Amino acid sequence: xxxxxxxxxxFRALRQSEQRAPELNLEMLKVIARxxxxxxxxxxxxDREELDGERPFVxxxxxxxxxxxxxxxxxxxxxxxxxxxxxxxxxxxxxxxEIDMVARKIVLRLRDLGVSALNTAAxxxxxxxxxxxxxxxxxxxxxxxxxxxxxxxxxxxxIHPIFGNFILLSTVLVxxxxxxxxxxxxxxxxxxxxxxxxxxxxxxxxxxxxxxAIACLNHNYREFFGGFNDWVQTVANSSSGKxxxxxxxxxxxASMWQSLSFGANYKSAYCxxxxxxxxxxxxxxxxxxxxxxxxxxxPLQEKIEPVYVVAGTDxxxxxxxxxxxxTVRRIRSGxxxxxxxxxxxxxxxxxxxxxxxxVRAAYHFQFTGKETLEVTMTIADQTLDIQSGLVGRxxxxxTVDSTAWLGFxxxxxxxxxxxxxxxxxxxxxxxxxxxxGRCFPT
Ligand code: B12
Ligand code: SF4
Numbered sequence: 039x040x041x042x043x044x045x046x047x048x049f050r051a052l053r054q055s056e057q058r059a060p061e062l063n064l065e066m067l068k069v070i071a072r073x074x075x076x077x078x079x080x081x082x083x084x085d086r087e088e089l090d091g092e093r094p095f096v097x098x099x100x101x102x103x104x105x106x107x108x109x110x111x112x113x114x115x116x117x118x119x120x121x122x123x124x125x126x127x128x129x130x131x132x133x134x135x136e137i138d139m140v141a142r143k144i145v146l147r148l149r150d151l152g153v154s155a156l157n158t159a160a161x162x163x164x165x166x167x168x169x170x171x172x173x174x175x176x177x178x179x180x181x182x183x184x185x186x187x188x189x190x191x192x193x194x195x196x197i198h199p200i201f202g203n204f205i206l207l208s209t210v211l212v213x214x215x216x217x218x219x220x221x222x223x224x225x226x227x228x229x230x231x232x233x234x235x236x237x238x239x240x241x242x243x244x245x246x247x248x249x250x251a252i253a254c255l256n257h258n259y260r261e262f263f264g265g266f267n268d269w270v271q272t273v274a275n276s277s278s279g280k281x282x283x284x285x286x287x288x289x290x291x292a293s294m295w296q297s298l299s300f301g302a303n304y305k306s307a308y309c310x311x312x313x314x315x316x317x318x319x320x321x322x323x324x325x326x327x328x329x330x331x332x333x334x335x336x337p338l339q340e341k342i343e344p345v346y347v348v349a350g351t352d353x354x355x356x357x358x359x360x361x362x363x364x365t366v367r368r369i370r371s372g373x374x375x376x377x378x379x380x381x382x383x384x385x386x387x388x389x390x391x392x393x394x395x396x397v398r399a400a401y402h403f404q405f406t407g408k409e410t411l412e413v414t415m416t417i418a419d420q421t422l423d424i425q426s427g428l429v430g431r432x433x434x435x436x437t438v439d440s441t442a443w444l445g446f447x448x449x450x451x452x453x454x455x456x457x458x459x460x461x462x463x464x465x466x467x468x469x470x471x472x473x474x475g476r477c478f479p480t
Contacts (some may be wrong), residue, residue, distance in 0.1 A: 059152035063217040067107055068086060074143035075136065076109040078204070080185025080199065080220035088184040088222075099175045100156040102213035107144060107155075108178065108185035108220075111137040113204045115319060119311045121337045126311070127303045132359040133206045134160050141208045154213040160206055162262075162302075168460055171383055178207035191228030192235065193309040194249045202316020227315045231323075233331070234309035237338055239345045239364060241356030243309060252387050253353035255372050257346040258305045261297035263446060264372015265346065269294055271370070290344070290367075294430040305346070308338045329408050350479035352392035371480045374448055378409045378440045381447075382424060385415070385478065389422040393439050394477040402432035409440035434466035434474075447480050 039046075060066075065079050070472035071079035078107040083105050084093060096103050117129035141157035148155045162223035164173035179196050183189055187207070188198040195203045235245045242254040255264060269286070276282035297303045312335045314323030323330045344367045347354040357366055373388055375381040398418045414429040415422065445451055453471075464471060 061217055062214050064219060071107060071144055072145050074147060075140040077112045078110040078187055080108045080187050081216050082106050082181065082184045082219050083216060086184055088180060092180055096211060098317040100211040102154065103211040104214055105212045105216045106181050107210040107212060108181045108187055108197060109140055109208050110187050110205045111138065111140060111367050112201050113206060118204060121336050121341050125305060126307060130304060131301045137206050137208045141210050144210050148212065156211045158209050160208045168264065170375055171380055176209045178209050181209045182207045183222055186223050189223060189226040191315060192230060192247050193243050195310060197227040197315045200317045202319035203310050203313045208279050229315050231314060231337055233312040237308035237312045239306055239357055240347060240353035252373055253351065256348055256369060258307060260305050260346045261294055262302045268362055268370045268372065311338060350393065350480050352390045357390060378405050378411050378418055382413060385424060387421060388478050390477050390479060391420045394420050395479060397473045399433040400430060401474060402428045402435045405440040406437060407439040407441055414452060434464060434470040437463045441474050
């Protein structure tokens with residue numbers, strides 16, 4: 039390496055004249071974020087208690103992180119509330135592109151100040167190798183709450199005190215200390231009106247605040263990674279064009295083409311659409327509640343559309359009962375873990391509370407073969423408890439080859455085949471296995 043190389047000389051000259059990076063503070067970072075296009079911003083230090091769960095993932099992505107800038111970009115309520123999904127999706131995509139650009143600009147501005155920073159994606163791309171688990175780098179909702187930009191409502195979206203839930207979020211990871219930071223807001227803008235509960239076609243939002251993320255994923259994200267996987271398999275498993283057309287309508291194929299060409303389209307997001315919370319948004323709801331329901335909620339409820347559900351799920355029961363005019367489309371679950379270890383992480387998410395009514399049993403699972411694992415699962419009072427190891431007395435003991443079990447869940451082979459080949463052995467009442475299956479439809 040020659041010391042008189044132009045790049046090395048330029049670096050040395052710059053270093054001599056370089057000023058130290060300025061000490062950052064909250065106000066300064068908020069101004070930068072606003073100048074870069076954010077509608078609101080807040081700042082938190084990485085050591086904040088609320089970020090305990092996020093810290094390892096943040097540090098993995100950017101080990102130098104000391105502070106986080108949480109940013110908000112507004113969306114317009116009217117397009118999101120339209121029954122025309124093309125209109126709503128255009129708004130989602132435009133706002134996503136915008137906030138990604140804002141985050142990118144903030145990083146470049148900080149770099150000019152001598153501070154290194156990293157922008158994370160608002161949504162996609164994510165780390166697909168991690169699916170169906172945590173594929174995202176940082177949970178923007180957690181950071182936004184800590185940074186005082188709002189609180190999660192019953193529907194699990196962050197509601198900004200002014201803009202309501204008509205916002206997207208992103209986070210910039212910063213390699214610098216900040217002199218001061220934001221504090222969370224001291225009330226929840228959610229009014230607990232439960233319009234989101236009434237709007238969701240798959241019943242993903244329960245009025246007690248429980249959220250069925252997988253029901254949402256299966257329907258709303260039909261044309262994203264999980265649904266796309268299912269669609270590809272439908273194509274591959276169809277023996278002819280006619281056989282494919284019997285399973286997928288021309289309109290659904292056209293919709294998939296549209297998603298692949300112009301960005302994946304959400305099927306509903308009705309929870310965001312109907313939410314009246316936020317100072318800028320609340321007026322029409324407070325002045326004429328029934329008119330608001332008639333204009334905003336009812337058209338979405340009445341819309342005739344396909345609703346994607348896994349057979350035998352609580353979501354299927356919900357759409358059939360509450361929205362009989364909508365067309366139930368049965369699909370394979372978008373959640374297919376590649377390992378038994380990851381499967382255990384998704385079990386609480388796919389557990390069907392409604393379908394588990396009346397089930398009361400303790401199951402000992404002994405996975406053998408490629409992956410060995412011992413787990414106790416107890417289903418009682420419509421709840422699931424998972425413990426590692428074989429704990430207490432089992433009503434049913436299941437000894438199963440790990441690869442065979444994953445193959446069974448992916449519908450590659452049947453339970454009968456596993457029993458005949460001794461890949462699966464049961465000790466206890468086999469009826470309990472059927473009851474177990476009812477709680478985890480795939
Ligand atoms: C994973 C994810 C989803 C999942 C899970 C949603 C959820 N509530 O977490 C699914 C696919 C269902 C989803 C749907 C939607 N999402 Co989303 N999503 C994310 C993502 C990548 C991470 C969310 C997160 O932090 N979850 C963890 C904790 C904080 O959330 P939680 O509600 O407390 O936990 C529940 C779930 O996460 C679930 N869970 C736990 N582990 C796992 C693992 C997987 C794989 C899944 C699917 C779920 C899951 O269990 C918890 C209890 O039910 C963020 C982007 C990001 N990088 O932050 C966007 C984000 C949360 N989504 C957003 C939006 C807009 C939506 C949709 C409206 C999409 C749309 N346009 O139609 C719907 C709304 C659904 C809803 N009511 O929540 C916005 C929310 C903006 C806001 N105002 O808060 C975000 C912040 C994207 C952004 N850049 O703005 N999303
Ligand atoms: S629609 Fe109502 S209950 Fe749902 S999040 Fe908004 S304010 Fe809360």
